[in-house]
Amino acid sequence: MDTPNPIVNKQVKTVVKSPSIWKQTFRRLKKNKLAMISLFFLLFMFLLSFIGPYFSPYILDRTNVANMNQPPSAAHWLGTDNYGRDVLTRLMMAGQISLTIGIAAMVLSVMIGSLLGAISGFYRGVVDMVIMRIADILMSIPGLPLLLILAAILSEWKVPAEYRLYIIMIMLSFVGWPGLARLVRGQILSLKEQPFMQATEVLGLSDRRKILHHLIPNTVPLLLVVATLNVAGSILSESALSFLGLGVVPPTPSWGNMMDAANNFMDFRKRPWLWIPPGTAIFLTVVSINLLGDGLRDALDPKMRR
Amino acid sequence: MNEMLLQVNHLQTNFYTESGVVKAVNDVSFAIREGETVCIVGESGCGKSITALSLMQLIPENGKVEGGEINFAGKNLLDLSKKDIRRLRGNEIGMIFQEPMTSLNPVFTIGEQMIEPIQEHLLLSKKAAYKKAMELITMLGIPNAEKIVNLYPHELSGGMLQRIMIAIALSCNPKLIIADEPTTALDVTIQAQILDLLRDIKKEFNTSMLLITHDLGVVAEMADYVVVMYAGKVVEEGPVLELFKNPQHPYTKGLLKAKPVIGERKDRLYTIAGQVPNLVDLSEACYFADRCEHAMDICRVKQPVLTEMAKGQKTACWLYEDGENQ
Amino acid sequence: MKQYVLQRFLQMIVILFGTSFIIFFLFAMLPGDYIDSNISLTPQRAQELKALYGLDQPVLQRYFKWLGNALHGDFGYSLKHQENVLSLLNKYVWNSFFVAILALFLTWSIALVSGVISAIKQYSWFDGFVTFFVFAAMSFPSFFISLLFIKWFGVDLQILPIGGMIDTGSDSTGLAHLLEVGKHMILPVTILTLLSIGSLTRYFRTGMLEVIRQDYIRTARAKGLKERVVIFKHALKNAILPAITLLAFELPGLFSGAIIMEQIFNWPGVGRIQLESVSFRDYPVLMAFTMFLSCLTIIGNFLADVTYAAVDPRIRLK
Numbered sequence: 001m002d003t004p005n006p007i008v009n010k011q012v013k014t015v016v017k018s019p020s021i022w023k024q025t026f027r028r029l030k031k032n033k034l035a036m037i038s039l040f041f042l043l044f045m046f047l048l049s050f051i052g053p054y055f056s057p058y059i060l061d062r063t064n065v066a067n068m069n070q071p072p073s074a075a076h077w078l079g080t081d082n083y084g085r086d087v088l089t090r091l092m093m094a095g096q097i098s099l100t101i102g103i104a105a106m107v108l109s110v111m112i113g114s115l116l117g118a119i120s121g122f123y124r125g126v127v128d129m130v131i132m133r134i135a136d137i138l139m140s141i142p143g144l145p146l147l148l149i150l151a152a153i154l155s156e157w158k159v160p161a162e163y164r165l166y167i168i169m170i171m172l173s174f175v176g177w178p179g180l181a182r183l184v185r186g187q188i189l190s191l192k193e194q195p196f197m198q199a200t201e202v203l204g205l206s207d208r209r210k211i212l213h214h215l216i217p218n219t220v221p222l223l224l225v226v227a228t229l230n231v232a233g234s235i236l237s238e239s240a241l242s243f244l245g246l247g248v249v250p251p252t253p254s255w256g257n258m259m260d261a262a263n264n265f266m267d268f269r270k271r272p273w274l275w276i277p278p279g280t281a282i283f284l285t286v287v288s289i290n291l292l293g294d295g296l297r298d299a300l301d302p303k304m305r306r
Numbered sequence: 307m308n309e310m311l312l313q314v315n316h317l318q319t320n321f322y323t324e325s326g327v328v329k330a331v332n333d334v335s336f337a338i339r340e341g342e343t344v345c346i347v348g349e350s351g352c353g354k355s356i357t358a359l360s361l362m363q364l365i366p367e368n369g370k371v372e373g374g375e376i377n378f379a380g381k382n383l384l385d386l387s388k389k390d391i392r393r394l395r396g397n398e399i400g401m402i403f404q405e406p407m408t409s410l411n412p413v414f415t416i417g418e419q420m421i422e423p424i425q426e427h428l429l430l431s432k433k434a435a436y437k438k439a440m441e442l443i444t445m446l447g448i449p450n451a452e453k454i455v456n457l458y459p460h461e462l463s464g465g466m467l468q469r470i471m472i473a474i475a476l477s478c479n480p481k482l483i484i485a486d487e488p489t490t491a492l493d494v495t496i497q498a499q500i501l502d503l504l505r506d507i508k509k510e511f512n513t514s515m516l517l518i519t520h521d522l523g524v525v526a527e528m529a530d531y532v533v534v535m536y537a538g539k540v541v542e543e544g545p546v547l548e549l550f551k552n553p554q555h556p557y558t559k560g561l562l563k564a565k566p567v568i569g570e571r572k573d574r575l576y577t578i579a580g581q582v583p584n585l586v587d588l589s590e591a592c593y594f595a596d597r598c599e600h601a602m603d604i605c606r607v608k609q610p611v612l613t614e615m616a617k618g619q620k621t622a623c624w625l626y627e628d629g630e631n632q
Numbered sequence: 633m634k635q636y637v638l639q640r641f642l643q644m645i646v647i648l649f650g651t652s653f654i655i656f657f658l659f660a661m662l663p664g665d666y667i668d669s670n671i672s673l674t675p676q677r678a679q680e681l682k683a684l685y686g687l688d689q690p691v692l693q694r695y696f697k698w699l700g701n702a703l704h705g706d707f708g709y710s711l712k713h714q715e716n717v718l719s720l721l722n723k724y725v726w727n728s729f730f731v732a733i734l735a736l737f738l739t740w741s742i743a744l745v746s747g748v749i750s751a752i753k754q755y756s757w758f759d760g761f762v763t764f765f766v767f768a769a770m771s772f773p774s775f776f777i778s779l780l781f782i783k784w785f786g787v788d789l790q791i792l793p794i795g796g797m798i799d800t801g802s803d804s805t806g807l808a809h810l811l812e813v814g815k816h817m818i819l820p821v822t823i824l825t826l827l828s829i830g831s832l833t834r835y836f837r838t839g840m841l842e843v844i845r846q847d848y849i850r851t852a853r854a855k856g857l858k859e860r861v862v863i864f865k866h867a868l869k870n871a872i873l874p875a876i877t878l879l880a881f882e883l884p885g886l887f888s889g890a891i892i893m894e895q896i897f898n899w900p901g902v903g904r905i906q907l908e909s910v911s912f913r914d915y916p917v918l919m920a921f922t923m924f925l926s927c928l929t930i931i932g933n934f935l936a937d938v939t940y941a942a943v944d945p946r947i948r949l950k
Contacts, residue, residue: 137650140929142888145906145922149658152910152918236773240892243775244907262779269787279776286771294767364853396856403854408847412946413869423855458945474855 021221028299035295038288045285049095056089072273079273081261091277094253098282101169101248102235108173109234110227113180114219118211120181121188132185135178143175147237150174151246165248168241172234183226187219221300228293232286239282255282308340311379311481311514312361318373319353319360326586330356330369332538335612338482338531343508343515345529345546347522347561351582353538354518355404358486361516362401363391379481397427400475404487406467410459416470417455420477427478442473446503465496469503476507483507486518501527522565526550534558537582537593540612544619554621556598592624600625637938644934651926652702656695659915702923708916712908717920721902725924727797728894728901731817732886735824739882743829747836748871752863754841762833769830774889777826778896781819792819795898820890820897827889828882835878839871846870876940880932884925 029035070080078087120131138146150171159167191197192215200210235255241247242256250257261267261274268275319331330353338344346354359365361376361383376383379398383391395401403409410419420442421435430438440451446469448454459467468488475483485504489497501524508515517528525532525546533543534557542555553559560578580597592598595605602624610622689697701707707717750762786794793799793816804812843849844867852866853859891903898904902921909917 133646133650136647137654140647140651140933141655141922141926142884142929144888144891145925148891148906148910149655149918149922152913152915153658153661156913232771236771239773240775243773244892244895246910256773259775259779262775268779268783272783275779279773279779282773283771283776286773287767290767290771362854364850392856392858394856395854401851401854403847403851405847409851411848411852411866411870413873413944414866422852422857422861426856426858460946471851474851 025221025296025299029295032295032298034291035299038291038295041284041288042292045095045281045288046099049092049099052092053089053096056086056092071271078277079271081274082267087258087273087277090253090258091255091281094255094258094278095281097165097248097252097254098235098238098256099285101165101172101238101254102231104169105172105176105234105238106227106230108169109176109180109230110223112173113177114184114216114223116177117181117184118188118216118219121185121192122207122211122215128185131181135181138175138178139182143237144240146175147171147241148246151241151244155246161249161252165252165254168238168247172237175237176230176234180223180226180230183222184216184219187222188215191215191218225293225297225300228289228296232289232293235282235286235289255279308342310337311340311342312338312516313377314357314361314374315377316374317357317360317371317376319356319365319369319371321366321369323368323586328585329538329588330585331360333374334535334538334540335374336533336540336543338514338516340481340514341508341512342530343517343528344531344533345517345519345525346533346535347519347525348535349520349582351585352535353585354520354535355486357535358401358484358516358518361484362395362399364395364401393427396423396474396480397478398481400478400480400483402468402471402475402483402485402488405491406464406471407459407491409471410467412459415456415458416462420455420470420474423474424477438477439473442477443470446470446473463496464492465499468492468496468500472500472503472507476511476513479511480513482514482516484516484518487520488517489524490519490521497524504528522561534561537588538585539593540622541594542619542621542623543612544615545617548617548619552616552619554615554619554626555594555623556600556625557594558621592622633941636941640934640937644930647930648927651930652699652923653695655919655922655926656698657691659919660691660694702920707920707923710909710914710917712912712914712917717916720905720917721920721924724900724902724905727899728887728890728903731820731824731899731901732883732890734817734821735828735886736882738821738825739829739832742825743832744836744872747833748840748863748868750833751837751840752844762837766830766834766837769826770834772826774823774827774892775896778819778823778893781823782896785819795896797900816899820893820899823893824886824890827893828886832875832878835875836871839874840867843867843870873940873944876943877933877936880934880936881929883932884928887925887928 072079078091081087081090116131116135120128154164154167154171197210197214200214205214238247238254239256239259242249242254243259245257245260248254248257250260255278258278259275261271314337315335317331317334318329321328321330332353334353334357336344336346346357348354356365356369360371361378363371363383365371371384374384378394383394386394410416417436417439420439421432424430424435424438425432428435428438436455439455443451443454448466448469454462454466454470462470472488475485483504488504489500492500504515504517505528507513515528517524519525529546531543532546532549534541534549534555536557542549542553542558549558550562553562557578560576563576564578578597583593583596590609591607592601592605592610595601598605604624608624610624610627612620612622613627614620615626705718709715710717710720713720746762750756750759753759782794785792795816797816798804798809798812802812844863849862849867852862857866887903890899890901891906893899894901894903895907905917906921908914909921
């Protein structure tokens, strides 16, 4: 078929560092209403979690026995918990932890995954085989059971509560990197066939330079999408572990361990304000991240628009 | 002279894209008589394929036929219901596409795909349809028809697949065959075979043919009548001999000059400078004006219309407009 | 084809070995084992037990011993349940399996139908609804949706039981028993279906959208076939075939996805046993169950690849 307009069909992939690509992407993203709403919601969530507590009249963790288990009111918008703490303030503090873990775990997985994937795809041979088999092996152990084992080990080591969240980040990235490595490897393999990589050969660049300056930057558009979706996955996993008491543990609040309230039958039946707000916060945040990631994918590759 | 089979009048097909409305087919008219082969030539992107797809009403979703009429055997196809159009496709009009490798469904056998239109339109039983399919395969010069029907598309070469596509297009004895760049994706030797085949079919069945191509060699071999398209518009048309002997429009002249001739070595092949204009937001000018060696002031402000020249040839160019026509 | 199967088979063996080693190694990293944590033992007795279980030997040796036993079906002894691990898992795995199989069936049928319809009616209100639903389903934390459903249907409306597999103290038999279990299964199955349906619907929708843009679909239309035939014969077969490879991940995915759901619904399945083992440090059970899920994934993956190669003519004959 003749293409009515060559511009429409221009490939967006593999073009890098030209600012117009990012400008174009952003312009397309702006047209996607759902993605924009999600973006604004996420910004709101960040502001609420990181700046919100400064405006709260209730200092975190100050227990107030006289004020226990109050339903939502003008003074306490989301009520108070078993210790008389303001649920909204705790929700904001928990947001800091949950969002930080989600993003940090993503950054770690992306760093490990893209580096190993790039090395694997670049050098092929034995290195490739070893890395990819390890990735295969880790990917064949289902995620939650693997996290449970890791969490069990964590409990055995008796890690102090305030360090647990760092270990949770490492755990999540341990589970997350293989998929990313495989994806990056695939991209590198196809990029290596492109003329601009042959040019780096002619220029006699070092492998390090080729990988870090020419190959990995070209996988950025794809990585950006996957990384976004990865944050959503990490937040979900962290909340599940914390809900089970195997992730972030009190007194450090996280959305997951706030929902632990629901494990108490009285709280579950009679005091929904204790567990519905954190659950909703997780859900809305994850939905927004997913929608934003999806919008980004469409914006980066209009040909793939669904 | 033979009966008129297809008459396209002022066809207008637009595409709605992110960057604006693309007038892919812009006020195109032409006609095909019974037993006649008409070629539409032009560079890629000139709207020739979209013209063909518009006839079958198979244009992609973001496009729409928005004006004109397509009179085929006494009916305006644009007035027909979806159901009637469907009955026409594959039955009265057969179509052959550019990429034989991707035009057949990879998960069904050749036989399964061949019998479909036969069962659908000729209402034959499965067995009879298979028999007819094998006859067609044999007729198109492919040996081992019994074996071929059980093969999957990827097991055959491009040339073979194109023959199968031709067999499918022929299977219900259509009055018109539309071939959209049928040889472009094939090797040169296979190209010649496929063209021979199309010519034989035309002779044998007296089928009319609409051939879409960018290859003037193909035009010279196949066409009775030629329509030259540029940027969605017909710029010149005429019987093949007159057009080749005496091209009028600067674009046609350019196309003919750009064609290498065997035995005639030149230091450089002729090229038409510039590119096909962006079809979004075209101005009122002659679309070829920017690339034309003979462009005049009027070319940049007003569009020329197709005007009859000698011996049934028509050209849309200001060079040949006298004062009285303006 | 034969060569491909053989190659994939060898690869599967390697991965099975690797996976079992990683799982074993992770547990070997634990600072304490169930003998250390049992304070009623005298140091001498503990030493004897360790020798008995081979815990004083180097990791690699212990691994091969464990693997050898595992291959004979001996995964050790559950301390919490005082029972052979294999027979323990066998007792509970079926409860999980029935829920998973039902959810699997529902997920695939609903995802297929809604994915295909929303693809052929792209940008319609139905498509919009499906897309919205898909994102919601993909984003719900399993424990939150489980709790919400219990609250709505079990506590507020009181139309469905809030957990367990049978009513407390019930001793119904026959059809009454079946109905009772069925009623208790409604919410668990619904939740598992909800949790896995999003990505699959999306997969079918994207696959179908890609297929209907292909040249051969245009050819099918040009042949004058009915739109029904074009979509449900020509397009659907192409869109469904690659999905076979997904089936492999579905069953183990459902088992592991059920862990939290079973805990919340108090459903007597392997998932609940798994969580229990985490808190009771019942490591033989934990190891065996994780190994079971991994084997299911790896073998399923192998079977899926081979099946796909067998049914897709493009790969079959290479």
